[in-house]
Amino acid sequence: MKFKNRRGFTVVELLVYLAVIIGILMINLMLIKVVEAGNPSERIFWNSFDSAWNRMIMNAKAEDIYYRVSIRDTDVTFYPMYARRHAGPIRSEHIKVPSSMHVRSIKTLTATDDGFTAPTTVIWLDQEGHVKYDQKIQMGWSGYRVEKR
Structure with missing residues (x-):
């Protein structure tokens, strides 16, 4: 066949x-x-920022202190500012910003002992100057939200 x-x-x-x-x-x-x-260094930066933010919240509630957060191109610094009382020295924290990103403009925030801060948007740029992240910081202990573009 x-x-x-x-x-x-x-x-x-x-x-x-x-x-x-x-x-x-x-x-x-x-x-x-x-x-x-x-970029793994950016992931490490955001994890470190989140840890420092959470420590700031816990210290502010426990010790009745407020914080000043300074966001610059090279680093982010959490400065404890003593309000009513303090149990002992609380160190400031510095987080290095990776070289693959920088902030559009320097920001300084004040988070009171009850967690309130003025709503702020921090714009993070890549090396070419394009918007990479929008970080929206909200009032109260609700914290912040990061949106990648």
Whole structure:
């Protein structure tokens, strides 16, 4: 029995075709994950900022003190300012800003012992001057929110 001229794919050819397509999709997904991971020094900076912010909140509530937060190109500093009483010295904290980003304008915030500060937006730029992050600091202990652009 002879087969006539076949037009189409065999099962093996379809499986190979699907394997190639799936391989290309997997490579693209891995590349997207790498790009989204971003700069590790920036992740470390945001984790350090979050830790310092939470320590500021706990110290302010426990010790009845307020804080001055200075945000500059090179560093972010949390300065404790004694209000009513203090149990002992609380050190200021300095967090180094990674070289891949800088702040558009220097900001100084004051967080009172009850957590209130003026609502502020800090704009972080990349090395080329494009907006990289919007950091919105809100009143009360609700804290801040960072949005990546």
